[in-house]
Amino acid sequence: MSDATVSLDRPSPALRAGRNLALVVLTVGVLVLAWQLIVVGLKIPPYLVPPPGPVAQAFVANIGVIGTQTAFTLTAAALGLAVSTVLATGIALAFSMSRNLAQASLPVVIAFRSTPVAAVAPLAMLFLGRGISTSMAVVTIVSFFPLLVNLMRGLAGADRNAAELMHVYGASRWQQMRYVRIPYALPFLFTGMRIAASSAILGAMLSEWITGSKGLGNLILDSGEMRETELLWAAVVTSVTIAMSVFWLTSAGEKRFVHWRA
Template sequence: MITARRLIIIAAGLIGLWQLVVLATKAPPYILPGPWPVLQAAIANGSTLLHHLQTTGIEMVAGLLVGTLLGTSCALVMIIAPLLRRWLLPVLVISQAVPVFALAPLLVLWLGYGMASKIAMAVLIIFFPVASSFYQGMRRTNRDLLELARIMGARPVNVLRFIVIPAALPAFASGLRVATAVAPIGAVVGEWVGSSAGLGFYMLHANARMQVDVMFAALALLSAVSLVLYFSVDYLLDKLIYWQPTQGVTHE
């Protein structure tokens, strides 16, 4: 688990490296502004940034919730119904062969410029890692436990509830962590294609006006919120799957 002290040190190191690159390259501010001008731009445009952050944040969280719900439901259906699995599994794989970014203009055309198209974009990105990880986790349930449950006459629903799903939770957690990390991509890409609000929309307008410092401020805010979302989900998963040891990580 990354501690708050370590995060501060990493952030300070990245900001210092950023400033060194600016000084070494002598890049003009309209190409690469330094940390201080970006901070000033963030303060000057704070209320506007927060307004657009609210839209993007709702899209990210809603996409994560809906994508997780659909992904877990699909994985459960494939485990419970072998006949449906033969049809759903190829569709699940084929869906990832189509670049989801290429679908963004279509989603905006079908669902409009509001939040719906951005949430749908986030769901498309989040769905696969959740569904595939949860499904594979349930498939890898200890066969000895399943055989023991069968011998003892356990009902299939109880086997699923008390053996299969708990055994698959660590794999599900890994997939959900990946999904949380990529959740901002769907929302922002959808906003770039067509929107009337959001940090992606605001960055496009700042770019058109050559306000590079404002673009960096919006990007920094988006990164910070994405990190908060990721570590919040990571913390909740650690609490949920308390029996799963964390290997190779030093806790401080």
């Protein structure tokens, strides 16, 4: 089959982007319509769940406040996720190189993961203060375990034939790790990032909620106390939109950097 035939069968990047955008718009439209029908059909009071119209008006009227709080939450989530990714990658590589280290340390990691975030956030605030450092610490704790588990699965499940071939050619353990195990673990890393990224947003908001630091979590709490239901739901919709966008971005990143697996 010629290259011209392949290019005709495969849609162009612009066409794929247009299709994805149309799908996003259609999904949003369906969700907004379902929201309106549920509120009207069940006769839910506006002080509990307002219709989409007033929420959109509150979003436009408070776009500056929402943007500032969103930037703080995103910064804390991104920095905490970066720290947890570095830590999880280093520990997963160490566990993969030494099985005894993994068996001795994994119970400690599991116990660390089992600690309730609601108990960790106040302690972190005592040591780090009421600011972005505490949110970063909470995000790191929340997003670390999914990354570690998926990376360990990817490193342990590498192609045995390729690893044996590297061994036959006299490759060192680090060369086997670099050329076989790490490339094979990349899809697992992106799977962990899809899970951890959404958890990072929620972890940052939970930290803001508990410690009273600025961010979307604090905005939701303050809006609820002031009975500004429309602003509260505008902040909630913003957080959900961010989580979904991060999920789609990590999926697109996986297709971009792991395209060789096809």
